[in-house]
Amino acid sequence: MVNIFDHAMPERGKENIEELLNKKNVVINRIVSNDVQNGEWYDQSEDEWFVLLAGEAVVEFEDKEKALSKGDTFFIPAHLKHRVKSTSQKALWLTVHIL
Template sequence: MRIERILSSDRPEPVLYDQEQDEWVCLLQGEARLWIAGDEVELRAGDHCLIPAHTPHRVLRTSHEPPCLWLAVHIHPR
């Protein structure tokens, strides 16, 4: 397991992620829009979601003020 704090730029790069581990993210501050396997998900401070391993996803938009602050927990397979 790996836990990280992420402070996002308000101009997210169009990177498509497909990770080997499950990822639980909680937006601690700001607003964001994610694309997760074809669905768009809006998040506000306090919202969270679980992104299962091998689920394609990307960050579409993040707020400028306040900037997005995330807590991410990566749950690696055994």
């Protein structure tokens, strides 16, 4: 058993990614972000759904940005190029990848 809020804080500008479940066609991760700026671009072969449990973030796509705050959820279909443009300190995400 894991408490979603019991985690280590990465150094400023970094993220910690911890796989919580990997079963059949689903992978669930906990991501802790600490003041991340201009993260790497992703073009994933799987769908992704996430919820921002704490903090604030901006996710950037090739043609727009989405500002997120605590409690916001979002779905990113496979091959939609995106990145984390910025996060607050202590941003906490739960991501679900559907393979």
